[in-house]
Amino acid sequence: MAESDTASTAPAARPAQIGPEAIRQCGDGEGSVDVDGDGLSDATENCLGTSPYEADTDHDGLSDKAEITPLNFGGQNWYSDPLSADTNHDGLPDGTEWPTSAGGTAASWDPDGDGVPNPWDADNDGDGVADRDDLSPFSAMTPQASLNLRLWSQPSSGEYVYLTFQVRPANPDHLRYGAVRLDWPHDEDGTIRDLEDAGPNDDVVIYPLLEVLANTLPTETETAYYQITHLPNTDPRDQISISLYLVPAALAGG
Ligand SMILES: [Ca+2]
Numbered sequence: 001m002a003e004s005d006t007a008s009t010a011p012a013a014r015p016a017q018i019g020p021e022a023i024r025q026c027g028d029g030e031g032s033v034d035v036d037g038d039g040l041s042d043a044t045e046n047c048l049g050t051s052p053y054e055a056d057t058d059h060d061g062l063s064d065k066a067e068i069t070p071l072n073f074g075g076q077n078w079y080s081d082p083l084s085a086d087t088n089h090d091g092l093p094d095g096t097e098w099p100t101s102a103g104g105t106a107a108s109w110d111p112d113g114d115g116v117p118n119p120w121d122a123d124n125d126g127d128g129v130a131d132r133d134d135l136s137p138f139s140a141m142t143p144q145a146s147l148n149l150r151l152w153s154q155p156s157s158g159e160y161v162y163l164t165f166q167v168r169p170a171n172p173d174h175l176r177y178g179a180v181r182l183d184w185p186h187d188e189d190g191t192i193r194d195l196e197d198a199g200p201n202d203d204v205v206i207y208p209l210l211e212v213l214a215n216t217l218p219t220e221t222e223t224a225y226y227q228i229t230h231l232p233n234t235d236p237r238d239q240i241s242i243s244l245y246l247v248p249a250a251l252a253g254g
């Protein structure tokens, strides 16, 4: 398909963005000289701007040929960028968002069924938490009143197991006061008093807490270090509260 097949062929005009027009201009790769063996001729790669010496120019796990081959999904053609490891700039490389059936590592093209395949979707699982903030970007949980965590193997004595997880209120609006400084009205009698009225929004900061029922109470050192509060309760397990750290949401309303 290419007119010339030498790696030294300079492109007359490189397309600004790789898409249908670029593929029309440069061809889709057939040719006799394909130094890196990725299915795109050297001439086509010189025209597109991909490397004729590397099968995967942007090192995202997908060959240049795979990336310029349009994906027909949901009634339209989608074009990946072989010059960017993260086509939609959502923090997940294309190879992570591509499904295993097409050479990537994701379970499917579109887990939330919104018609937008992962490599072009900023929120793959549609839970309102953007991929770049989401610890589990391919699966959404329905709201639950409580969650059980169980270790399948017991750590050795003195050994720590660190867990990182995200929690989110069913209604994200309930976090609107989280870690925001608020003003306390002038009050000389209440449990919380504000006598000096020095300025607006300088008195109170509200942090969300996670209530945990645990079989083992943290040590005093751990309690102080992690700002853990022991709460009185009637359950045979210990009830503690742990401060949550807010993750700034990248999506509006997230
Ligand atoms: Ca090639």
Ligand SMILES: [Ca+2]
Residues within 6 Å of the ligand: 056, 057, 058, 059, 060, 061, 062, 063, 064, 067, 082
């Ligand atoms: Ca690639």
Ligand SMILES: [Ca+2]
Residues within 6 Å of the ligand: 086, 087, 088, 089, 090, 091, 092, 093, 094, 097, 118, 119
């Ligand atoms: Ca991405």
Ligand SMILES: [Ca+2]
Residues within 6 Å of the ligand: 123, 124, 125, 126, 127, 128, 129, 130, 131, 134, 136, 137
């Ligand atoms: Ca998400």
